[in-house]
Amino acid sequence: MTRTDPTAAAGATGTTTVTRAEYCVIACAEAWRDAGEILASPMGTVPAIAARLAKLTFSPDLLLTDGEALLIGDVPAVGAPSAVTEGWLPYRKHLTMVMGGRRHVMMGASQIDRFGNQNISCIGDWERPKRQLLGVRGAPVNTLNNPVSYWIPRHSTRVFVEKVDMISGVGYDSAAAAGPSATRFHDLRRVVSDLGVLDFGAADHAMRLVSVHPGVTVEQVREATGFTLATVDDVPCTREPTTEELRLIRDVVDPRGLRDREVRS
Numbered sequence: 001m002t003r004t005d006p007t008a009a010a011g012a013t014g015t016t017t018v019t020r021a022e023y024c025v026i027a028c029a030e031a032w033r034d035a036g037e038i039l040a041s042p043m044g045t046v047p048a049i050a051a052r053l054a055k056l057t058f059s060p061d062l063l064l065t066d067g068e069a070l071l072i073g074d075v076p077a078v079g080a081p082s083a084v085t086e087g088w089l090p091y092r093k094h095l096t097m098v099m100g101g102r103r104h105v106m107m108g109a110s111q112i113d114r115f116g117n118q119n120i121s122c123i124g125d126w127e128r129p130k131r132q133l134l135g136v137r138g139a140p141v142n143t144l145n146n147p148v149s150y151w152i153p154r155h156s157t158r159v160f161v162e163k164v165d166m167i168s169g170v171g172y173d174s175a176a177a178a179g180p181s182a183t184r185f186h187d188l189r190r191v192v193s194d195l196g197v198l199d200f201g202a203a204d205h206a207m208r209l210v211s212v213h214p215g216v217t218v219e220q221v222r223e224a225t226g227f228t229l230a231t232v233d234d235v236p237c238t239r240e241p242t243t244e245e246l247r248l249i250r251d252v253v254d255p256r257g258l259r260d261r262e263v264r265s
Contacts (some may be wrong), residue, residue, distance in 0.1 A: 018241060020194060021046065021263035023213040024153075025249055026241045027192045029054040031149045032104060037061040039089075039097055041105040045262045047151045048078050051106075052253045053245060065089055078254050098138065101185055104147040106192075107139065111164040112150060114206045114227045116188040118143070118169030126166050139169040147187045153262050155193035157226035172205035194263050195221045197238055202230035211238045 028050030040051040071087035111119035124130035208230035
C-alpha cells in the first residue's frame with residue numbers, strides 16, 4: 001500500500017510503500033514504548049524486529065538478549081551475532097527476573113479468548129487432545145508476574161476463540177477467579193495480529209479492537225474473530241512508520257526481509 005508520511009524524521013515528507021509486515025513491526029514496537037530498563041522478550045520474527053526498533057528509537061534503555069545467556073549491548077540485525085556483551089543472564093537468572101516483573105514478554109498463542117486466556121499446550125480435550133503443542137511452558141508465570149503482550153501472525157477464528165481448550169497463559173477472568181495473588185501483578189497489554197491491534201479495555205477487561213492495519217476493515221477483523229469483538233469508537237488505522245523507522249527496519253534490523261516471511265503483504 002502506498003502511503004504519504006507527514007511525520008517523517010527530520011521533517012522530511014514523501015511517498016513510500018509500507019508493507020503489512022512493517023505495520024505489524026510498528027504496532028509490536030509500541031508495546032515497549034518508554035518501557036525503561038526492563039528486559040524485552042520477543043517471541044517471533046516480527047516481535048524481535050520490533051524490540052530492536054524500539055531500543056533504537058523511543059526505548060533506548062530496553063534490555064535485549066542474544067536468545068541464550070547474554071545481555072547484549074548492541075542492536076544487531078535479526079539473525080546476526082552480537083558484538084557487545086553487556087551482562088550474563090543464564091536461564092536461572094532469567095527466571096528470577098521473570099518472578100520480579102522486570103520483563104515484558106510478547107508471546108504467541110495457538111488459541112486466545114476474549115479475556116486473554118492463551119493456549120499453547122494442546123487442541124482438544126486435555127486428557128485426549130487432537131493435537132499436542134508446545135506445552136504450558138512458562139506462560140502461567142509470565143502472565144502472573146510480568147507485563148505480557150501477544151503476537152498473532154494469522155488472525156483467524158481458529159486462534160481467536162470463544163474459550164481456549166486449555167489455559168496456558170492466564171487471562172483476566174481466570175486471574176480474577178483465582179483471587180488477589182493472581183491479580184496483583186497481572187497485566188495483559190496488547191494483542192497485535194496481521195489485521196490490527198487489540199487491547200483489553202472493554203467491559204470486564206474483554207478484548208477490543210483499537211486499530212486496523214491500512215487496507216483492513218473492521219468487518220474483516222470481526223469475521224476472523226470467534227467471539228463478539230468490542231471496538232473503540234471510529235477505529236483508526238495503525239500509525240504510519242516514520243522515514244527513519246522504515247530505514248532502521250529495512251537497512252539495520254532486518255535487511256534480509258525476514259518480516260515478509262512471517263506476514264505477507
